[in-house]
Amino acid sequence: MATIYKPFLNDDVTSTRTLLHESIPVTGTIVSGTYGALGSETNVKNYSHGMFQSVYDYPYLSSSSNHIFDVTCGYTSTSNLSASTSSQNDKKIAIYNQMAQVLAGHDESGSIRRFDADGDLSTGTKHDEVYFMNFSRLLTKDEIKKGTFSFTVMTGSAFELPDSARVTISDTGADTSYKTNSPAGEYGLLKLGPTNVGLLYYQAGVAVLTASIFGTSEMEVDEEKVTAVLSGSTIQSNATAFRHRIQNISFNNTTELNSTIYFCRVNHNEYNYSANPTYTSGSRIRVKNNTIDNPVSYITTVGLYSADNELLATAKLSEPLKKDPTNEMILRVRLDY
Numbered sequence: 001m002a003t004i005y006k007p008f009l010n011d012d013v014t015s016t017r018t019l020l021h022e023s024i025p026v027t028g029t030i031v032s033g034t035y036g037a038l039g040s041e042t043n044v045k046n047y048s049h050g051m052f053q054s055v056y057d058y059p060y061l062s063s064s065s066n067h068i069f070d071v072t073c074g075y076t077s078t079s080n081l082s083a084s085t086s087s088q089n090d091k092k093i094a095i096y097n098q099m100a101q102v103l104a105g106h107d108e109s110g111s112i113r114r115f116d117a118d119g120d121l122s123t124g125t126k127h128d129e130v131y132f133m134n135f136s137r138l139l140t141k142d143e144i145k146k147g148t149f150s151f152t153v154m155t156g157s158a159f160e161l162p163d164s165a166r167v168t169i170s171d172t173g174a175d176t177s178y179k180t181n182s183p184a185g186e187y188g189l190l191k192l193g194p195t196n197v198g199l200l201y202y203q204a205g206v207a208v209l210t211a212s213i214f215g216t217s218e219m220e221v222d223e224e225k226v227t228a229v230l231s232g233s234t235i236q237s238n239a240t241a242f243r244h245r246i247q248n249i250s251f252n253n254t255t256e257l258n259s260t261i262y263f264c265r266v267n268h269n270e271y272n273y274s275a276n277p278t279y280t281s282g283s284r285i286r287v288k289n290n291t292i293d294n295p296v297s298y299i300t301t302v303g304l305y306s307a308d309n310e311l312l313a314t315a316k317l318s319e320p321l322k323k324d325p326t327n328e329m330i331l332r333v334r335l336d337y
Helices: 089-103 226-232 235-243
Strands: 013-027 044-046 053-056 067-075 129-135 150-154 166-170 179-182 185-192 195-201 206-210 246-266 297-305 311-323 329-336
Touching: 044 235, 053 235, 067 089, 067 226, 067 235, 089 129, 089 206, 089 235, 185 206, 226 235, 246 297, 297 329, 311 329
Parallel strands: none
Antiparallel strands: 013 246, 044 053, 053 067, 067 129, 129 206, 150 166, 150 246, 166 185, 179 185, 185 195, 195 206, 246 329, 297 311
C-alpha cells in the first residue's frame, strides 16, 4: 500500500478514441441451404409465437453456433395489405409499429412515425410494407460502419438460380450523408441504383427493406406474388421466402475503444525509498552496501487512487525498474473501456 500519493496535473491525463473495424461476410449458403432443405434448416430457429425467425451460422442446438440475425416482416395499419382476413394481420401491424416506434420515433401529435424513404420525415414516400433484418451484436459490435453495407438479393421468380433478377442494395455515400433524426441513433439510406429501398440503422444494427424491391415478382411460397405472400402467408413463411433469396450480405463492424492515458512522472527526488516494510533492517537500507551510497528502490507497480486515497486500479510493469536520485522516468498507464 502506498504511503506517498502524487496528484495528477491537467497535463498528465489525456483521452483518446479509436475505432476498430472488422469485415463481416454472410453468404447465402449459410443463410439458406447449408444445413438442410427449404423450411427445415437446422441452423434456423422458429418460435411458437411465430413473430420472427432466427438464423445461426451452425445448427442452433450446437454449443458452437453463433446467432447471425433475426428476420421478420410487417406493414402499417393503413397499408393496402392490412385486412382482417390477412394471415397474422395483427402481429404484422404490431411488429411494424414496434420497430417504427423504436427506430423512427413519434411525431408532434404523438403518433408513431412511418419509415420515411428519404429520411427527411416529410410527407414524401413511406415504406409501409417492409422486411426487417436485426443483426446480432456479436456481428455489429458497437455499430455498422457507414458506407460498407452491401446486400445482394434475387428478386425473380426462380429464386434458386444465381442470376434470377439479382440486384445489389447498398448504403453507398452514407459515410458523409447519414441521418441523425432517429431516437435509435444514426442511419443511412439503402439504395437500389438511384431508388431508396430501405433504411439501415447503424448503432441498432437493423436493416429495413421495402417489399417493393420484389416488384411484382413471385415469391417462393406457393409461387404467389409478393403482395399476396406478405398478407396471405405467415411471418415464418415470409421469413423463409425472403431468406432463401439472399445471396450475400457484407459490411464492416465497428468497435469503439475509449482510452484514458495517465502519465505518471517520477522526478529524481521521488520514490527512491520503497514502501515495503522489509526495505530496512536495523534502521539500515538493505540494498545499500555502504552508508554513503544513494538510496535505491525498484518500481514494480503503479497504483491509481481516488481523491480520498482509495485504490482504484493497478498496473504491473513487465520488469522492475531501478530508481535512485540520479534518474527520472515517466510511466504511461492506459485504461481502456
